Amino acid sequence: MTTLTTAGTVTGPSAPAAVVASTPTGAQVELRGIVKEFPGGHRALDAIDLTIRPGEFLALLGPSGCGKTTALRVLAGLEAATSGTVLIGDADVSTTPARSRDIGMVFQSYSLFPHMTALANVEFGLRMRRVGADERRRRAGDALEMVGLGGFGGRYAHELSGGQQQRVALARALVTEPRLLLLDEPLSALDARVRVQLREEIRRIQLDFGITTVFVTHDQEEALAVADRVAVMRAGRIEQIASPEELYSRAATPFVAEFVGSSNRIRGVVRDGFAELCDARLPLVDPSFEEGDAIVFVRPEDLRFGDTGIPVDVVSTSFLGSYRRTTVALEDGTVVRVQHAAATVPEVDQRLFLQFAGAPVAVSAWES
Amino acid sequence: MSASNRLHDIHPGPTRTTRWVIVGVIGALFLIPIVAMIEFTLRKGLGGGYDFSRWAAVFGGQLTGEYKPIFTGLGNSLILAVATVAVMLVLLVPTMVLVRIRFPQLQRVLEFVCLLPITIPAIVIVVGLAPVYSVIARMFGSGVWTLAFAYGVIVLPYAYRSIQTNLAAVDVVTLSEAARSLGAGWPTILLRIVVPNIRRGLLAASFISVAVVLGEYTIAALLNRVNLQTSLVIVSKADPFVSIIFALLALVFAFVLLLAIGRIGRSPRQKASS
Structure with missing residues (x-):
């Protein structure tokens, strides 16, 4: 000391x-x-x-x-x-x-x-x-x-x-x-x-x-x-x-997932230790999570744009220095934020395709 | 046109002439009685003419036994001023600090209690105090200093306001918590942390208390105690000129005290810019 x-x-x-x-x-x-x-x-x-x-x-x-x-x-x-x-x-x-x-x-x-x-x-x-x-x-x-x-x-x-x-x-x-x-x-x-x-x-x-x-x-x-x-x-x-x-x-609760960092809430289904959402199958942090409809929390940096994937429409985009954050809407109206390189500049209303690049940070049971 | 200019056009302030008229009227209201008092003390007598003989007598130590009550009253008033300030500081300051730090929900109650004496005529206070003073006389004797308990009550509104203004400007809660975390007990916090930071408020409260005590007549007269004001009344029956001289001196003293409050109440920035 x-x-x-x-x-x-x-x-x-x-x-x-x-x-x-x-x-x-x-x-x-x-x-x-x-x-x-x-x-x-x-x-x-x-x-x-x-x-x-x-x-x-x-x-x-x-x-x-x-x-x-x-x-x-x-x-x-x-x-x-x-x-x-x-x-x-x-x-x-x-x-x-x-x-x-x-x-x-x-x-x-x-x-x-x-x-x-x-x-x-x-x-x-x-x-x-x-x-x-x-x-x-x-x-x-x-x-x-x-x-x-x-x-x-x-x-x-x-x-x-x-x-x-x-x-x-x-x-x-x-x-x-x-x-x-x-x-x-x-x-x-x-x-x-x-x-x-x-x-x-x-x-x-x-x-x-x-x-x-x-x-x-x-x-x-x-x-x-x-x-x-x-x-x-x-x-x-x-x-x-x-x-x-x-x-x-590995956020223990949805509150932690949303309070620490930024998270997207996307509706999906939990089955066999995986979260299925928008045709993608993502491994769960806690595979024992109860099966059924769920809200899946995904970080903006765990999403990326590609040539194929989930079709989305650009709502807005913000330049944040070393990166850019773009808000897109899924076909069911769910709004999702995507963090990507600043060099990529999407235009509002542009049709893009979304891919998952990481595991969900948390999952919570769906409450209708 | 700027917003402030537009505002000035809509609600124009008083003109220069109006301002001087207001200052003149208020000034005359204060000055005429004082000038009249001075003029009165300079009169030679029924023959007419003016001189400084009475002032010379007062400052030359030529006042004889018949004026003794004035010196007794002055001495008593000074003792009372000191005792009242002591009572006020010892009781009011710790209470205000305690309420501010530990019992903020009592703030309104304390304010109400402290401001109450200003709404009650002195004569009513005396009626209530008379039986209390019979008990005080049995416990502490009938020394003039015991009036300080009553004066401690009548100076409360003025002292409270002066201290409260200063206390509100200092984050005493955080300062006291910082001191506690560093190992200080409550007496240390009060004396070494809080008091130095409300020094200006305490000085203002003390000076204004002294001014109030020096001008107090009703309570002393009705409780049969001699202070400056009661002695001036006694002497004025034999020699109104000298009693007016002492009244003027008391007025000057109070004026100096209020000037001092004004000086210490100025912020360091104001002082630097002047």
Whole structure:
């Protein structure tokens, strides 16, 4: 584990995003049967069970109101669970106040103390732990160096950009060397370029420290890019926990298939472990799926245009930089999106032929 | 033609002349009584003519025993001002912060309670307070400082507004959560995180409380306590000139306080541009 006392020397190249920390030293974190009900009866968390491995970077992904931030706040001790157990390491911290949980947290909104300089902000956690002035200053300075803001210690929050403020917040969260790092949509207020830059930096630092990290986001690209595992949440429950690759290619539920990435819903029939749709026969991820009419979820990139295949009419087409996405209509009126090379430019109302180039990502029973 | 010009044509603002007339009328409304007070203090007597002898007497320390109530009242009012600000800060600030952070659903109730005293005439408050003060007198004695409890109530509307305006501009919820996650307890959060960020609101609330206390007469008079205003009334019966001088000085002091509030209430950007 890299410690912050030597963090000023951590200047290595960015680590690949999907590499698991080689020396995980963070704590294991466990949520057991966590229920959170707000006054008025709204159940934000519905018996959540979740185990986060030591040194793991776990993303909690889901739409607004799915309970991901509530789960993080319960973990942080900022919200008390209605029932259930929170374990950090071997310790049951369900009733431990936030200030005693030994966590670091970065918030969605800028949370630097406006009346303090960047250095004083980073020092704050050490001051609470009664670290001596000299060591405090040195460690806070090292932490600012670590996030690339060594020369910004004397600045106040209003003198820093949004990205710089979140970097200082990250340094402040890490300087106390917590057992657990919690990130509550820390990039959502930043512009696209800074988001990508900072998320890679967060990942690099997380790998350097081997700290167990929970990252809440509603941005699937962000979650897939940095996390070791992603937990997709919906209506207070976890729909699926898996690696980004598995989540994308083997969605456990139609919701995951549609929320993570983009999917087409095409009506078909399940028979003998295959999905039959539009004269094509595609292997199922779960061959045991019940036979009968079904909705099959196919990624736009698993479809292509060819000289033969299913006849479709072009509805619209959009240029998206390195690729193009074209919306076509099947003969029964079903609308399907196809992702293809930008060089191919279909015209509206043009008759094309569609072919399947990959397996369905998920299947659900047909409900008429 | 720009949209703002069109809007101006449809709803033209007051002309320059109208604006000056309004300023002149309102200014006269304030200035005439003050000028009259100053003129009154400069009169030599029935013989006519003006001089500064009474002002010289006040500032030259030549006031004798008959004016002693003014100094007693002034001292009492200053004690009351300090005690009232202390009561207000100790009770109101933590309550407002707690409601903001932990019990936001009580925000409306707190606002209603804090603004209530402004709608109740002081005489009515005194009628209600009289039996309460008989208990207070038994518990704490009848020292003048005990009036600070009543004054703490009458300054609530002004203090609440000043603090609330500042509090609403700071994301105290996130700041307090950040501090908690870093290991801070509630007293630390209040004193080291929240208070420095609402300093301007607290100063404004304190100054306006001092101004209210220095001008308060009804409660002190009806509860038989001596403060600046009651002593001015007593002295005015023997020497109305000196009592008016002290009334003017109190007015200037309050004016300076309000100017100070205006200065500290300006944003850093406004300060930089001036």
